[in-house]
Amino acid sequence: MTPLVHFDEVCVEYDAGREKTLALQPTTLEVAKGDFIALVGPSGCGKSTILKLASELLAPTAGHIFFAGRELGAEPVRVGMAFQSASLLPWLSIRDNVMLPLKIVPPFREHYRAKRKGEYRDRVDALLAQVGLLDFADKNPWQLSGGMQQRANLCRALVHDPDLLLLDEPFGALDQFTREELWSTLQDLWMARGSTVLLVTHDLREAAFLANRICVMSARPGRIIEDRQVTTPRPRQISQTFRPEFVSIVEQLRELIVHAPAAPQIPEAAQ
Amino acid sequence: MTPLQRKFASAALIVGVFAFWELVCLIFGISDLVLPRPSQILSTFIEYAPAIWPHAWQTLYTTMVGFVFGVAIGLALGVLIGSSKLAFDTAYPLLVGISSIPKVAVVPIFVLWFGAGTVPAILTAMIICIFPIVVNVATGIATVEPELEDVMKAMKASKRDILWNVGLPRSMPYFFASLKVAITLAFVGSVIAETVASNKGIGNMMMIASSMFNVPMVFAGLLVLSVLGVALYAIFSLIERRVAGWAMRKGS
Ligand SMILES: Nc1ncnc2c1ncn2[C@@H]1O[C@H](COP(=O)(O)OP(=O)(O)OP(=O)(O)O)[C@@H](O)[C@H]1O
Numbered sequence: 001m002t003p004l005v006h007f008d009e010v011c012v013e014y015d016a017g018r019e020k021t022l023a024l025q026p027t028t029l030e031v032a033k034g035d036f037i038a039l040v041g042p043s044g045c046g047k048s049t050i051l052k053l054a055s056e057l058l059a060p061t062a063g064h065i066f067f068a069g070r071e072l073g074a075e076p077v078r079v080g081m082a083f084q085s086a087s088l089l090p091w092l093s094i095r096d097n098v099m100l101p102l103k104i105v106p107p108f109r110e111h112y113r114a115k116r117k118g119e120y121r122d123r124v125d126a127l128l129a130q131v132g133l134l135d136f137a138d139k140n141p142w143q144l145s146g147g148m149q150q151r152a153n154l155c156r157a158l159v160h161d162p163d164l165l166l167l168d169e170p171f172g173a174l175d176q177f178t179r180e181e182l183w184s185t186l187q188d189l190w191m192a193r194g195s196t197v198l199l200v201t202h203d204l205r206e207a208a209f210l211a212n213r214i215c216v217m218s219a220r221p222g223r224i225i226e227d228r229q230v231t232t233p234r235p236r237q238i239s240q241t242f243r244p245e246f247v248s249i250v251e252q253l254r255e256l257i258v259h260a261p262a263a264p265q266i267p268e269a270a271q
Numbered sequence: 272m273t274p275l276q277r278k279f280a281s282a283a284l285i286v287g288v289f290a291f292w293e294l295v296c297l298i299f300g301i302s303d304l305v306l307p308r309p310s311q312i313l314s315t316f317i318e319y320a321p322a323i324w325p326h327a328w329q330t331l332y333t334t335m336v337g338f339v340f341g342v343a344i345g346l347a348l349g350v351l352i353g354s355s356k357l358a359f360d361t362a363y364p365l366l367v368g369i370s371s372i373p374k375v376a377v378v379p380i381f382v383l384w385f386g387a388g389t390v391p392a393i394l395t396a397m398i399i400c401i402f403p404i405v406v407n408v409a410t411g412i413a414t415v416e417p418e419l420e421d422v423m424k425a426m427k428a429s430k431r432d433i434l435w436n437v438g439l440p441r442s443m444p445y446f447f448a449s450l451k452v453a454i455t456l457a458f459v460g461s462v463i464a465e466t467v468a469s470n471k472g473i474g475n476m477m478m479i480a481s482s483m484f485n486v487p488m489v490f491a492g493l494l495v496l497s498v499l500g501v502a503l504y505a506i507f508s509l510i511e512r513r514v515a516g517w518a519m520r521k522g523s
Pocket residue numbers: 014015016021022023042043044045046047048049050220
């Protein structure tokens with residue numbers, strides 16, 4: 001079966017004036033539809049870069065990216081994205097914030113005017129109810145706690161049923177308890193919707209709890225040095241993360257990242 | 272202090288300042304040719320109100336017309352500059368250059384082009400209030416958080432979508448804050464032009480009064496200007512709070 005997303009020997013070099021930074025060595029990664037992949041690795045190894053490639057915010061310097069067998073960019077891919085800062089729009093209510101993608105992404109946008117008070121509103125409210133935010137739908141973002149804002153951020157990234165959900169350290173700024181709560185929320189959302197998720201994180205417990213596959217990257221210029229399956233059945237419980245087999249996965253990942261061999265440099269282009 | 276007490280205290284303080292002024296003038300016997308007392312200014316104002324009124328009206332008229340044009344042009348330029356790097360690099364130095372020219376220096380040019388009277392006053396008011404509006408609107412639009420921009424671009428939002436849904440609403444608090452500055456600047460512009468080249472308006476009235484050493488009348492002109500300024504400032508503060516209240520983090 002063709003993978004949903006296929007990075008084929010993709011390489012990225014940032015070109016900031018005279019200085020060139022090789023961010024990603026030729027990297028190959030296949031993402032199956034409905035999979036949940038976590039990307040972990042030392043800071044600056046190119047994790048965010050991979051997400052930017054998948055969302056077409058950035059074009060690869062070399063190599064190809066395929067979506068459902070066709071080169072990325074050939075036809076629009078529906079993407080949802082969320083970052084560490086919730087970046088909700090303060091002048092809109094939570095409901096309107098979550099509805100924003102329906103105003104912008106086709107085919108929803110064509111019917112936005114007609115349906116925003118009916119069908120779309122119900123759709124948003126159902127999603128908000130799922131993450132326990134329905135009572136706050138009419139509030140403005142600053143009236144919510146950080147964890148609640150991040151829930152709304154997740155909803156905004158999901159409301160238009162994206163083919164690909166890209167999360168860049170979404171829980172990085174939250175305290176441990178809130179973070180764990182949100183892991184469960186995300187797991188529930190994923191199980192209910194069957195989205196395909198690429199999650200970048202620094203938290204190895206988070207990666208092991210949430211993902212089906214964990215891709216470990218080397219230091220910059222990054223490449224994938226380990227691709228590991230996590231087969232623990234779903235739904236997983238937070239308490240499971242303290243069991244020995246789970247702890248050993250986290251330890252092994254940590255060893256890999258800390259002792260990641262300095263990647264052999266491929267010859268750089270003339271400076 | 273409760274908010275009511277605070278308001279009362281600040282009102283009392285303002286009255287106190289005028290009382291102090293009155294007292295100082297009385298105690299030191301300051302001539303009204305140097306510094307008239309507030310009571311003299313007020314009585315002059317009441318006495319000459321019918322004569323002052325058309326001048327005040329003229330100044331208000333030129334200021335408002337200039338302001339409206341200035342806001343329209345400033346908003347359009349601000350959107351343009353805020354959303355295009357090229358426009359920013361071209362227009363910003365030009366704007367800074369223009370706004371550093373003392374406005375008194377441009378009035379004669381306007382008079383040369385359009386003759387003395389209403390038009391130069393409107394134009395001076397206009398150009399003096401464009402700059403703060405442009406800068407504020409452009410800042411609001413250009414400083415959209417990069418992460419939010421990525422979220423929007425990942426949804427394949429067009430530049431127009433981003434401007435309309437994020438840039439413009441986001442720049443509204445900046446815009447309204449600049450309106451308060453712009454309206455008071457617009458008064459400065461009209462009055463400057465009227466002082467130099469007009470036979471009508473508060474600026475012109477003050478010029479004539481000062482040439483006749485009618486100092487209380489000059490101050491009555493100042494009184495009219497500041498009352499108009501404060502009133503318009505208050506109106507725009509009110510609009511600001513209505514339209515961009517979210518930026519002040521008050522309940523919706
Ligand atoms: N716009 C840019 N211009 C130049 N270099 C960049 C740019 N963005 C990223 N880089 C470089 O590319 C490398 C990879 O960046 P990336 O943001 O993908 O790292 P990351 O793995 O997400 O790091 P972190 O975990 O700290 O977020 C970094 O070393 C960074 O210096």
